[in-house]
Amino acid sequence: MKAYDLKLLSNRQVSARYWHMVVDASAVEDNVQPGQFFNIRCGNTYSPLLRRPFSIYRINKNTLEFLYLVKGEGTKKLTELEKGETINLFGPLGVPFSLEKEDQTILLLARGVGIATLAALAQEANEMGIKTVAILSARTRDDLLATEALHSFGAEVYKVTEEEGTSDVENVRQILHRILDTHLINRLFTCGSKRLSVLLQGIGKERGIPGQIALEEHMGCGMGVCYACVCDIQRSGAKHSVKVCQDGPVFSLEEVVLA
């Protein structure tokens, strides 16, 4: 990991609440992996002061893509940056997702902006010859931005939205069971919703399928120093406090305490 001043190749609005940003990553020496994130300075002033963590949406040979939700001051400021300007990114940070060579089919359950990090995973799965089945959940159909990308990775995609009244946990549970009844899924992955994570954790346990979860948390430093973004994991009968930025953001779905 390092701090990089990278050139913005594109930064544009792609739906009512989401933006898509592409940076020239030819200077990035590290191997960037799905599930990792960059801690990005959203401007050069003292407000907002802290960097913002963004998971990586697409990892390409010379570029990195980020899909971000405009939520507060930092992300609003980020939208003001234009093509050609430089942006300071610190990373790649955190523990990535892990796929096994023997995996044949994986299932992704993503909600909202959590879709971005799982899209990066679908890209890698596709490159490894692993099939992806994805359930994407969002407020509106407009927000289901990664659908096309996922299709291009050969994924089988199920979409649920609040707009259509299909995103309730009960309906997602039924879809999940239907998929698991008809596919041999080796591994489960989730990001973006606590309710859906709890659901997937339960189903994974029921059916004995291992899983991984990418957690989101407000961070201070993003590198394990400040202890702002902690959560608990349950391991060998004891609770341990871990740091989302450094020990995660990807954790074993079985171990993470979602209460």
Place this chain on the structure above:
Amino acid sequence: MNETTEVSLKVDLPGLPMKNPIMPASGCFAFGQEYADFYDLNQLGAIAIKAATREPRFGNPTPRVAETRAGMLNAIGLQNPGVDHIMAHELRWLERYETPILANIAGSTIEDYLYVAEKLSQDARVGALELNISCPNVKEGGIAFGTVPDVAASLTEKVKAVSEKPVYVKLSPNIADIVTMAKAVEQAGADGLSMINTLLGMRMDIKTMKPILANKMGGLSGPAIKPVAIRMIYQVSQAVSIPIIGMGGIQSVDDCLEFLMAGASAVAIGTANFVDPFICPKIIADLPQRLEALKLSTIEDLVGRSWKTCVTV
């Protein structure tokens, strides 16, 4: 001085022979391992390590941070693996560096403080102790010790009695009269002061109409608090004769100069490490040039310049 003289950044503080006046502040640097990936920690004047408590602490529920205008609120709750673990692991790891260590200690009871102080002060790697009597984020103790001068003085005296190393007392700004507090701990034997800790603050979540921080209140740090720190150091440095490690919102070399002019002998950099992990070595690299521009050859020349009446240049 007309001829060009070599600029010296050296600062000699009790227990901390510093090659420059810059150290990362306690709680913003953990125990150094993470930053060692970015630069050689021997470049630093000193390192203030994260607070140690008698038992391991798991800290407060999340959210533990909330951003503010030009600042941030934190309510971490002194999460740390406990003094025994720190002495067995973190301090041993730090043996690969020569940089003097200022070991921050915290507690809920006087017995806790004394236990940690006695143990840590016996560690060869520790240069001095920083007595944290001002953490706003733990329920018992901490801030209580930091707001009543008699209580603070009594604790300082007891810690001094068990400590084999110099003791710096980290003062809270959440108090009506910082000068009285500073004088009380000086009288009790403190070898130096660290100031200021964070200012107690809050933020509300507009949607839930409740405090953002799970702990409700938290400590404000960052550029927003710099003028308060400067003012308090200006007042205290004129009233005491022990050195001050100044901190509170430093983001640049000129911010450091302001602290020195106000009366600090060295400075600590906290929140800025999160924004720019390279901030400490950057400021150290900027210092000689800035001193030269001001026609100064030592850090000492600048300490308290704002109020010292008789200075020879």
